[in-house]
Amino acid sequence: MPLIQLKDVHKEYLLGENVVHALKGVDMSVEKGEFTVVTGPSGSGKSTLLNIIGCLDRLTRGSYKLEDQEVGQTDFDELADVRNHKIGFIFQSFNLIPVLDVLENVEFPCLIRSKPEPRKVIRERARQVAEDVGLGSVVHHRPDQLSGGQRQRVAIARALVTHPSLVLADEPTANLDSVTSNQIIDLMLKLNADKGVTFLFSTHDPRVTKHARRVLSISDGKVSEGANDSH
Amino acid sequence: MWTFLSLAFRGLVRNRGRSLLTLLAITVGVGVVIFGSAFGEGVVDTMVQQVVNARAGALQVHRKGYMDSMDAAPLKLDLPDSGAVLEATRSTPGVRAVTRRIRFGGMLNNGTRSSMVMGAGLDPVEEFAVCPDRRAEVPETGTHVRADADHGAVLGGELARSYGVKPGDTLTVTAAGREGAVNALDIDVVGLTRGAAALESKRQLMVPLSHAQGLLGMPGRVTEYVVAVDDLRQLHDVQARLSARLGPEYEVHSWEQVMPFLYGTVGRMRMILGGVSLVLFVMVVFGVINTMLMSVYERVREIGTMLAVGMRRGQVLRLFLLEAAALGLVGGGLGAVLGLAATLYYSGAGIVISPPGSVVQQVVRPEASPAVALAAVAVAMVGALLAAAYPAARAARMNPVDALRTV
Ligand SMILES: Nc1ncnc2c1ncn2[C@@H]1O[C@H](COP(=O)(O)OP(=O)(O)OP(=O)(O)O)[C@@H](O)[C@H]1O
């Protein structure tokens, strides 16, 4: 059983009078433990695809199963719980909560649960994850006291703290310099190798794809296996 | 819950300037309402005291029909100046003191000019037991009516000026008595009023009760009993009790009924205070709406992030409502403390005011009311919550994808 399975997924946006057809029948699946890169030019639909897979957005047509459960049409609060328990997000622009320090940002997804675990358990785990991503020395810093690479590590820790089935990263290195980018990618590869975390990761930088074990290309709203050499 | 409180608190602290400004608006609003209403009640109280303790008494007893009579001061509707009715009035529970008066119309002459006066015959001892502040009507240069001056009269200040008389001078007063016979008696001026109220000052004449009885041919008769009560808050109970005791031949009026204009002023004053409170409330509500809307717009991406990691819509709503409630509670609490502190200070020190048209200065003591303070804080809280409802709902209804796309 694949971890996620998309069948003929369509996504249409209404832009005033016009319908933007961002996904035009996507078929794909990801297995547990895979490290997959989705690549494609700007505007090709990478973010749209990841948003649907991440249960942030609903598909217009088609079927999306996460761990064999159809989630394409679930209501908002149920989707919120799916996101909280099964999915970790890493964004291009980090999206940390500025008033919280590193540990608090990492703990956040655990704290907002309707039945949170004991405070001490959460804190301990957050500390451990922060350690794992190399933030051990800055756990009480606020995001604005961190470098870009450190901020993205906080986001990674926040995505991992709930032990999600799938971690989604939408162009996580686009705001970082190449050295830092490589460090972040190495970190994700290492987490994938050591802890079996499943990553699905988008980029429009073909250089990054050489790190990936599996590459999907998206163009004109459709996904195909393998790097597309036209980019 | 703790997470949300701490998040809400930090949300407020983040934009310190704006939060403080909103807090200040709430504090000032609540403080002003509390102090304003305390001051207003103090003014009302001073006004009521002024009327009750210096002029009308708390209650007045007349013969049935006296107040509605076409005559300004009908002498035919009179009362005995002693006996069962007076004793019944005196012994009614809640009554502190009773005095007797005759009101009459007459002419004042000095040989060359004569003018109409509104006369009152006052018991020179009891009058001051019922209306203790009455003595202050007459400044040091003279005295009020007194027991050892049978003919001693007090004149309105303006009236005395128009006759060019001062204490020690003599005038003649002429009046039609109870049976219609016109009589004239001399009076010795012993004092002049300060002339606080213009109309009274031009027409007022006060003489000892016995002198008025002689002038009007009414020995042993008066036209009203004026009653002081132990506790003004029980005024209407005492009024009902007294009225029941005296029966249908007599009428008992409260000061509000005797001086409806003044009572109207009290009502208008309370209305103005209510209006000011309402305006402040609306200002505070719009201040909070503005603060919360700006706060929501500034944090669109953050709201998107919270939604993305699994926060529910209800939790987002709660977070912003909590921020507003905290503003309302802290601002309202501070306002209540400041308002009550100011009230307590000035109720000790007193505020001297000179009401328009009055020569006498009055000391107003604001009256602290914990009920008003509590209500003001509660209203501030509710107002802040109401004001935050729309911004908070906007935040909660956001689509996470759109929120995250915002720059
Ligand atoms: N909310 C939206 N409303 C309307 N059109 C949208 C919306 N989101 C995306 N689109 C359109 O859908 C298409 C795919 O957009 P998407 O953001 O998924 O591309 P992308 O591959 O992530 O691009 P980039 O590399 O620039 O991030 C684009 O044509 C875009 O304009």
Ligand SMILES: [Mg+2]
């Ligand atoms: Mg994108």
